[in-house]
Amino acid sequence: MKITLGFSPCPNDTFIFNGIANGLVKMPGIQIVETIHDVETLNQMALHQTLDVSKLSFFAWLNVKDSYRLLNSGAALGYGCGPILVASRPLSLSDMQHCRIVFPGRWTTAHLLFRLWAPKAENRLFTTYDRIFEYLRSGKADCGVIIHESRFTFEASGFKALVDLGQWWQTQTKLPIPLGCIAAHTRIKNTYCEQLDKMIRKSITLAKDAPDAALPYIRKYAREMPAKVLKAHIDTFVNEFSLDLGPVGRAAITELENRARNAGIIS
Numbered sequence: 001m002k003i004t005l006g007f008s009p010c011p012n013d014t015f016i017f018n019g020i021a022n023g024l025v026k027m028p029g030i031q032i033v034e035t036i037h038d039v040e041t042l043n044q045m046a047l048h049q050t051l052d053v054s055k056l057s058f059f060a061w062l063n064v065k066d067s068y069r070l071l072n073s074g075a076a077l078g079y080g081c082g083p084i085l086v087a088s089r090p091l092s093l094s095d096m097q098h099c100r101i102v103f104p105g106r107w108t109t110a111h112l113l114f115r116l117w118a119p120k121a122e123n124r125l126f127t128t129y130d131r132i133f134e135y136l137r138s139g140k141a142d143c144g145v146i147i148h149e150s151r152f153t154f155e156a157s158g159f160k161a162l163v164d165l166g167q168w169w170q171t172q173t174k175l176p177i178p179l180g181c182i183a184a185h186t187r188i189k190n191t192y193c194e195q196l197d198k199m200i201r202k203s204i205t206l207a208k209d210a211p212d213a214a215l216p217y218i219r220k221y222a223r224e225m226p227a228k229v230l231k232a233h234i235d236t237f238v239n240e241f242s243l244d245l246g247p248v249g250r251a252a253i254t255e256l257e258n259r260a261r262n263a264g265i266i267s
Contacts, residue, residue: 002031003188003196006054008039009221010148011230012237013055016074018214019203027195036221038128039180040105047107052185053196058178060107062257062266067186069193070245070253073200074182077241077249082166082177083110084151086159087143088136093163096121102141104129109179110145112256113165115265133157147179151236152229175252176241201243208238 005020007013019025021034035051043060045051049067061068091099096118102125103111114121125141127134132144136159143162146154154161166177182200184193207214211234222230241249260266 001029002033003027003192004050004052005032005034006037006042006045006051007034007182008042008055009036010039010237011218011222011225011233012076012242014218014221015207015211015214015234015238016200016204016242018217019206020199022217024206025199025203027192027199030192030195038105040108040126040128043105043107046183049185052188054183055180056183057105057108057110057112057180058253058256059109059112059260061181061183062260063107064183068183069186069188071182071184071193071197071200072245073197073204073243075178075241075245075249076180076237077176077178077245077252078237078239079170079176080166081151081179081236082164082169083108083113083145083147083179084154084164084166085114085143085145085162086132086136086154087162088159090160091143091162093118096143099123099142100125100140102127102132102135102144104132104145104147108147109177109256110147110165112260112265113169113177114145116259116263117163117165117168119263133159149225149229149233152232173252173255175255176249178249178253178256179237181253204238204242 007017042054046064097120100123106126129147132146135141136144169177
């Protein structure tokens with residue numbers, strides 16, 4: 001039997017899944033077939049129920065939760081790791097109604113958080129996460145929401161933070177910000193999901209115990225990323241919630257869903 005597994009080329013995902021992708025962690029009788037895409041592509045694929053198991057933005061998962069079961073491990077939640085709204089000039093919340101805002105994907109949690117923060121902002125544009133700076137420099141957008149390693153490089157790239165949406169969330173809720181998760185399609189049996197959770201936890205533990213051994217696989221997809229940024233990326237997005245969501249992580253997910261529902265963003 002084959003199980004298709006999708007995750008992103010970002011260092012936190014390749015760090016987490018190195019053990020599985022390189023055959024260090026296996027499931028007896030099951031062949032894991034990995035595929036790597038930008039998270040928004042994975043979000044779109046989930047809408048079409050393409051993959052058996054996939055990394056998803058929590059916003060996307062809230063829209064496919066009837067078809068995809070949330071796993072306990074492999075997620076990206078935490079404190080001080082949320083999306084940041086940036087621009088080259090000062091802008092306020094009231095300015096958002098008149099601004100062109102660019103996002104790293106329609107189904108990203110970054111987009112959902114912004115809509116909760118600025119519900120009246122309607123001129124929203126979408127591109128891949130690595131083109132946000134390009135949109136701002138070219139004048140295609142007035143401000144943009146950044147994720148991934150861009151949170152470590154935006155100041156050096158000449159931009160200023162308008163609001164840290166993760167910090168805003170934490171102030172509002174006192175909970176970690178739920179960014180991304182691993183979810184398994186309901187066609188995958190519960191027993192396999194339990195084994196997948198164990199595999200992911202073991203893969204994370206292996207990478208934490210021997211980070212240098214995981215580096216070649218991570219570098220394969222992050223060649224141009226400076227070592228300092230790569231390490232900061234992994235340290236920020238791979239934490240205790242990646243090993244197990246736990247009650248606090250699940251409370252944060254429930255809070256995100258309730259706020260999105262109350263705002264009319266999801267039904």
